[in-house]
Amino acid sequence: MLKLENLKKVYDGVTILENINLDIEDGEIVSILGPSGCGKTTLLNLILGIADADGGRIIFNGEDITNVPMEKRGFNIVFQDYALFPNLNVYENITYGLRNKPDISSKEEVQELIELLGLTEHLNKRIDQLSGGQKQRAALARTMVMKPRILLLDEPLSALDGVIKESIKDRIRTIAREYHLTTIIVTHDPEEALTLSNRVLILEKGGIAQYGKPAEIINRPQNSFVKQFILNQLEIKKNNIYMLFANSAAPQDRFQVC
Numbered sequence: 402m403l404k405l406e407n408l409k410k411v412y413d414g415v416t417i418l419e420n421i422n423l424d425i426e427d428g429e430i431v432s433i434l435g436p437s438g439c440g441k442t443t444l445l446n447l448i449l450g451i452a453d454a455d456g457g458r459i460i461f462n463g464e465d466i467t468n469v470p471m472e473k474r475g476f477n478i479v480f481q482d483y484a485l486f487p488n489l490n491v492y493e494n495i496t497y498g499l500r501n502k503p504d505i506s507s508k509e510e511v512q513e514l515i516e517l518l519g520l521t522e523h524l525n526k527r528i529d530q531l532s533g534g535q536k537q538r539a540a541l542a543r544t545m546v547m548k549p550r551i552l553l554l555d556e557p558l559s560a561l562d563g564v565i566k567e568s569i570k571d572r573i574r575t576i577a578r579e580y581h582l583t584t585i586i587v588t589h590d591p592e593e594a595l596t597l598s599n600r601v602l603i604l605e606k607g608g609i610a611q612y613g614k615p616a617e618i619i620n621r622p623q624n625s626f627v628k629q630f631i632l633n634q635l636e637i638k639k640n641n642i643y644m645l646f647a648n649s650a651a652p653q654d655r656f657q658v659c
Contacts, residue, residue: 402426402462403448403551403583409456410443417443418607421457425600428581430573432594434627435604441587442555444604448585449553450474461550477549481556483540485528491535492524495542506546517579518542518572534565538572545576552576554586558593570597591627595619603627 408421418440425431433441446452448459450471459467466474485494495515499506506514515521518538523531531539537557544552557573558566574597577584588594594601595615603611603618611623622628 404460405448405457406460407457408444408447408454408459410440410447410452411455416607418447418604419456420608422609423602423612425583425585427583428577429599430577430584430586430597431600431602432586432588432598433602433604434588434591434594435610436589439604440607441589441604445478445553445555445585445587448551449476449478475550476553477544477547477551478553478555479537479540479544479557481559483536485536485540485543487528489528490524491520491526491528491531491539494528494539495520495524495546497543498547502547505548511546514542514545517575532565533560534569537561537569541572541576545580549582552582552584554584556588557586558588558590566593573597 403423403425405421405423408418408423409416410418421444433444435441443452447454450466450469454467457467458465461474486497489497492515496511499511515524518541520535520538520542523535523539528536528539554573558569561569570593573584573586576582586594586598595618598615600612600614601618602609603623605625611618611627618627
């Protein structure tokens with residue numbers, strides 16, 4: 402379990418985050434949702450260890466890791482721009498981290514992950530030959546071969562559309578389920594958060610506005626950002642509100658996601 406206790410961050414005398422208290426269970430997918438400037442990326446950086454907290458504690462599996470360096474936390478992130486190496490092919494990108502730590506994943510485990518993410522036919526391609534969805538899957542594979550204790554995703558679907566976006570959602574769900582991997586996603590897209598996650602954290606002005614299951618958020622929104630999103634969608638889709646989740650495998654259930 403990951404626990405955040407009274408977490409605080411200040412930049413240049415300005416409080417960015419304050420009184421962040423949060424429990425994330427093992428294997429959960431949790432989205433951090435909110436408008437630009439609400440502190441989403443800062444919170445992700447604190448969990449990852451890129452930034453230092455100015456108050457409070459970060460506890461993982463009972464251990465206080467607040468002051469543990471990033472490289473010793475065992476967490477890993479997939480960045481919004483994928484951060485793949487253009488001079489390496491797909492397979493070389495996926496296995497890059499194993500050069501210095503070859504015992505983390507066996508060849509069989511790497512191959513299993515490649516097949517899970519549907520990358521077998523793309524292994525010899527250059528990065529500039531890949532679509533956005535293929536790049537995202539390659540970035541996921543590169544991160545997963547290092548067996549992170551927590552997977553962090555920064556706006557993983559922002560550059561994707563339609564069927565490709567739904568495909569990546571399915572891959573993320575599958576990885577979280579099969580590897581029992583705690584996954585934390587930063588997004589500004591309410592639909593993405595509400596259809597992908599087990600629980601959604603909504604930040605507003607540096608604090609927690611709401612934290613709960615998607616159905617709870619939808620039925621009892623306590624944040625103006627989400628309220629406006631729901632009202633807009635209901636207006637657009639007033640003849641069939643379930644069209645909000647039209648690309649989902651079972652759209653009739655999406656207001657009951659848990």
